[in-house]
Amino acid sequence: MQGFSGILQVDGYAGYNRLIAPERVGPDIHLAYCWAHGRRKLVEITRNGSAPIAEDGVKRIGELYRIEAELRGLNPKARLAGRQERSAPLVADMQAWLVHHRARVATKSPLGEALAYIAKYWDGLKLFLTDGRIEIDNNTVERTIRPIALNRKNALFAGHDAGAENWATIASLIETCKFNAVDPLTYLTATLTAIVNGHRQSCIDELLPWNYSGRTNG
Numbered sequence: 001m002q003g004f005s006g007i008l009q010v011d012g013y014a015g016y017n018r019l020i021a022p023e024r025v026g027p028d029i030h031l032a033y034c035w036a037h038g039r040r041k042l043v044e045i046t047r048n049g050s051a052p053i054a055e056d057g058v059k060r061i062g063e064l065y066r067i068e069a070e071l072r073g074l075n076p077k078a079r080l081a082g083r084q085e086r087s088a089p090l091v092a093d094m095q096a097w098l099v100h101h102r103a104r105v106a107t108k109s110p111l112g113e114a115l116a117y118i119a120k121y122w123d124g125l126k127l128f129l130t131d132g133r134i135e136i137d138n139n140t141v142e143r144t145i146r147p148i149a150l151n152r153k154n155a156l157f158a159g160h161d162a163g164a165e166n167w168a169t170i171a172s173l174i175e176t177c178k179f180n181a182v183d184p185l186t187y188l189t190a191t192l193t194a195i196v197n198g199h200r201q202s203c204i205d206e207l208l209p210w211n212y213s214g215r216t217n218g
Helices: 014-020 035-046 052-071 076-102 110-120 122-129 139-150 161-179 184-196 201-207 209-217
Strands: 006-009 029-032
Touching: 029 122, 035 052, 035 110, 035 122, 052 076, 052 110, 076 110, 076 122, 110 122, 139 161, 161 184, 161 209, 184 201, 184 209, 201 209
Parallel strands: 006 029
Antiparallel strands: none
C-alpha cells in the first residue's frame, strides 16, 4: 500500500487499522466499511427468537439496499446524487436509532455487541454517501477473491517471495479482467506483447483491464 491514496472498500478485519493509524506516514487513506457485515450480525440475532430491535435494524438496512438496487448502473455522479437525496436521511435516522438503543441494551448481550460493531465502524459505513464510486458493501470483492482463497493451499510453496508476488499480481489482473468482462488470456497475451514491443511506460494506463476493450475496439 506504499504510496496509495484514496478509499479502500474493506470489512472489519483489524489489520486494516494500521493503514489509518495516526503514526502512519504517507498519503491519506479512508476505509469504507461493509454494511453486509453489520446486517449479518443483526440477522443472526433474529434467528434465535423474537428480536424486534434487531429486526428493525435489518429492515432499515434493507431499505438502503433497495435504494442501491434502483441506483445500480448509474454513473458515479448520478448515484451520489441519489444517495444524498434518498439514503442520507435514512442513515442519519439510523444513527439516532443506534444511539438510542445502545443506551438501553446491555453492552455484553448479543444485540449490544452487534450494535457496538455497527457503531465502531459508523464513520466508514457512512462513506458511501460521499462518493458514488463506493459500493454499500464489499461482497463483490469477497466473491472476486474467493478463487484466490481456495487456491491458498496450492500457493504455500511459491519457491521465492518474488514468485509469490508475481503470482498475486497475475491473479489480481485475472480477477479484474473478469470483473470488467474481459477475457483474461486474450488480455494478458495482448498486454505482454505490447510491453515486449516497447509500449511507453508513460502510457501504462492504456494497458489496464478496464481500458482494454476500448483499446482493441479503437
